[in-house]
Amino acid sequence: MEYANQLSEYAPAQSAAEVEERVAQIRKLAERNHNAEVYKFCYSAIDITTLSCNDSVTSVTEFARKTAEFYGKYPHIPNVASICIYPSFVETVGLAIDGTPMRITSVAGGFPAAQTFLEVKALEVAMAIENGADEIDIVLNVGRMLTGEYNEAANEVEVIRSEMDRDVVLKVIIESGALKTPELIRKASVLSMLAGADFIKTSTGKIDVAATPEAAVVMCEAIRDFYNKTGRKVGFKAAGGVRTAEDAALYYTIVEEILGKEWLTTELFRIGASSAANNLLSAIEGKEIKYY
Template sequence: MEYATKLQEYAPAPSAEEVDAEVARIREAALRNMNVETCKFCYSAIDLTTLSCNDSEESVTRFAERAVAFYKDYPEIPNVASICIYPSFVETVGVAVDGTPMRITSVAGGFPAAQTFLEVKMLEVSMAVENGADEVDIVLNVGKMLKGHYDEAANEVEMIRGEMGEEITLKVIIESGALKSPDLIRKASLLSMFAGTDFVKTSTGKIDVAATPEAAVVMCRAIRDYYEKTGRKVGFKAAGGVRTPEDAVLYYTIVEEILGKEWLTTDLFRIGASSAANNLLSTIVGHDVKYF
């Protein structure tokens, strides 16, 4: 399908100066949200992540079992939304979380570079789903975006979306730190939505520049504009470098200010994190906790 022409139906990206001003305003607004209740919600929105070269069945099992134990250890705090792992560990996590409401998120499609054959991406995604993934995070082809091959990048997402089935949640990582400019970040977000994603996600966490408030503002504005034209709500996920409660609350406030409180559910807002979980939990309970 030709997607690039649809970009012309939307206003251009805000300037870098406009984005900076918006971020400064929202940083001030975020101060009102720095409280235990907001931190509890941010904790419940986490895709608890382990994406390391030294992951193993044993380490991932321990990781998942620890997350499941949270239901018993902290029954007054909503647990994380999902556990995010490489595709080969989907079945391992499935065994550990069986009988709980926790979802299983798999990165796939040649994560983190997405530089492999489309057929390989589609096969990896389908195998992750077959093994029990509820959600799949893929990477938009950054090389194609940087060279202006917008239709090719979006059509890859469309093909993968079709391979998954509509019941699986798709999150498309635009790797905002590589795209850099508000223009490309906005285009990547819109193209991903045109092609059927359920979430637009900032980053893989595998390059130097991960999530930034500036990218989040541009992405959330694109989500808002797409919703106003289509009536379809697409979620936002901040990932990569989200470590402190202040980081999490800032992204929460960006969503609140641009998209509204109706987006502040775990169906439409996620945080990809590992260290942030301990730090949010410490803020919630009022003392230092190293749970994970």
């Protein structure tokens, strides 16, 4: 499908200076959300993540069991939304969390660089779903975005989306730290949504610049404009570099201010994190917690 010509239907991104000014405004507003109720929601929106070269069946099983045991140990705090792992561990996680409402997220499609054949990407996604993944996180082809091959980048997403059942959630990572400019971040966001993304996600967490409030503002404004034009709600996920409870509250506030409270559900807002989990728990409980 031709996607590049549809970009002209959307206004250009704000300038970097305008985005920075908006972030500064929202930072001040975020102070109202430094409270236990917001932190509890942010915890429940986490895709708790282990994406390490050291992952093994043993370590991932232990990680997943610990996550499942949270229901009994902290019944007053809603548990994380999902566990995010590499495709080869989807079945492992499924066995460990069986009987819980937790979802399974798998990165796939040549994560984190997405530099492989489209057929390989589609097959890896299909295998992850076959093994029980409820949600798939793929990476938009950053190289194609940087060279202006917008149709090619979006068509990869379209092909992968077409191979998935509608009840499987597709999150598209735009790797905002590599795109750098508000205009390219906006284009990547719009193209991903046009091609079928259910969520757009900031980062893989595997390059130096991960999630930033500036990228989040640009992405959420793109989501808002896409919704106004199409009537379709797309979710937002901040990932990489979200470490403190205050970090989480800032992204919560960005979504609240730009998209509204109706986006503040785990169906439309996620945080990809591992270190943030303990910090949110500590902020909720008022003492240091090292659960993970």
